[in-house]
Amino acid sequence: MRGPTYAGRVSHEEVRVSADIGALSLRVAEAAATIINDAVNSRGRCAVALSGGGTPKALYTLLASRFRDAIPWTRVHVFWADERYVPAGDARSNYTMAKEALLDHVACPAENIHPMPTTFPLAEDAAREYERVLRGYFGADVPRFDLIFLGLGEDGHTASLFPQSPALAEQACTVVAVSAPATPSTRLTLTMPVLTRAAHIHVLVAGANKASALGQVLSATADPTLFPAARLRSAEGTLTWWVDEDAAGSSSVILG
Ligand code: 6PG
Numbered sequence: 001m002r003g004p005t006y007a008g009r010v011s012h013e014e015v016r017v018s019a020d021i022g023a024l025s026l027r028v029a030e031a032a033a034t035i036i037n038d039a040v041n042s043r044g045r046c047a048v049a050l051s052g053g054g055t056p057k058a059l060y061t062l063l064a065s066r067f068r069d070a071i072p073w074t075r076v077h078v079f080w081a082d083e084r085y086v087p088a089g090d091a092r093s094n095y096t097m098a099k100e101a102l103l104d105h106v107a108c109p110a111e112n113i114h115p116m117p118t119t120f121p122l123a124e125d126a127a128r129e130y131e132r133v134l135r136g137y138f139g140a141d142v143p144r145f146d147l148i149f150l151g152l153g154e155d156g157h158t159a160s161l162f163p164q165s166p167a168l169a170e171q172a173c174t175v176v177a178v179s180a181p182a183t184p185s186t187r188l189t190l191t192m193p194v195l196t197r198a199a200h201i202h203v204l205v206a207g208a209n210k211a212s213a214l215g216q217v218l219s220a221t222a223d224p225t226l227f228p229a230a231r232l233r234s235a236e237g238t239l240t241w242w243v244d245e246d247a248a249g250s251s252s253v254i255l256g
Contacts, residue, residue, distance in 0.1 A: 013233060015218065015241040017248050021206040024244050025058040028202055031240070032063065032147060033070045035200050039146040040075040047137060049081045049148040049190065051159060052094030055204045056149055060101035073108040077137060081148055081195070082160035083116035085123050085177070085186035092184060093118070116175075116188045123177035123186050130175045130188060143174060145198040148190075152205045155181075156213045156227030160189035163226050168192065192231050199237040203229065211249030214241070 018024035032048075039046035050056070063071065084092045095115040103113060114133050120126040134143045150158045160178050161168055167178045170191040180187050195201065205214055213229070216222055218241070222230035232239055 012235070012238040013240075015243055017243050017245060020244050020246075021055070021058055024204065024206060024242050025062050028059050028149075028204060028242050029062040029067045031202065032059075032149075033067050035147050036071050036076060039199075040072045045075045045077060046072075046146045047077045047079060047143075049079045049145050049198075050094065050098050051081045051149050051151050052084065052097055053151045055151050055206050057097065057101050059149070059204065060098055064102045064105035068106055071106070073106045074112075076108055077112045077114065078103065078108060079114045079134070079137075079145070080116045080188075081150060082187055082189040083118060084160075084184045085118050085126070085188065086184055087118060088115065118188075123188060127173070127175040127177045127188050131173065134174055134194075142197050143190075143194050145194070147200045147202065148195060148198045150195070150201060150203045150229075150232070152203055152210055152213055152217065152229050153182075154209050154213050156217055156229055157182075158203065158229040158232065159195065160187035161192065161195075161228045161231075163228060165228070168225060168228055168231070192228075195232060196235045197237075198235065201232055201235050201237065201239045203232065203239070203241050205241060205247045206244040208246040208249060210247040214243065214247050215249070 018027055036046045080094055083094050086092050088095055116130050117126045152158055155163055160180050162180050165178055167176045170176055171193055173191055174194045176191055178187050178189055179185050216227045217229045224231035
């Protein structure tokens with residue numbers, strides 16, 4: 001395994017490289033358990049936003065098994081960073097993936113689980129409804145999640161904020177509907193002001209197919225319009241890139 005931590009451009013940003021997705025997931029689960037317990041101990045509850053894709057499945061499975069009793073699930077509120085606009089139960093649904101891998105196996109009360117709605121005829125109306133849900137929990141200010149899990153696409157997208165999307169410039173809305181160059185194309189996503197306000201952002205990046213995007217995103221000159229995940233580097237809280245050796249590749253993963 002490579003050295004675990006590289007010096008960051010800013011003190012709260014770091015890259016942590018693990019041998020493989022299993023080791024990576026274990027370290028993220030340990031870090032998440034600490035963050036969740038700290039939030040519950042200091043504020044009585046913890047707001048976590050989940051992502052979809054294949055990478056976090058091993059993490060969710062660990063949180064539901066080995067770490068199940070290390071987390072005060074009754075105090076955890078679960079939200080989503082993004083959602084594909086498909087019905088709950090659809091195999092492509094981020095909610096369904098998290099439900100099956102994690103939420104069905106822990107004592108998180110149903111009223112603490114806040115999936116992005118996908119039943120409105122117009123996805124834009126679903127986005128407005130989720131903004132209402134966020135205001136109900138966070139109040140009128142821009143939501144400040146205790147912890148957000150994100151992924152990285154091969155094209156540099158994160159959540160459902162894709163390269164050159166007008167959604168990248170969104171400042172007023174906390175949730176928007178987007179048409180993504182991916183399947184399914186209609187999606188809901190938290191916007192950058194929400195992502196970057198989180199107390200802790202954990203980005204999970206595994207696989208050789210992510211090495212090129214990761215190198216771009218971590219370079220000092222990355223253009224966030226072309227590589228949206230680079231915008232996370234203006235995070236207010238801590239930003240941790242959890243990377244496996246394949247994604248780190250032969251290129252340097254030292255922060256630029
Ligand atoms: C989604 C996402 C998305 C994902 C990346 C990485 O709903 O698709 O939340 O941003 O995290 O595309 O996906 P993989 O983990 O499958 O590579």
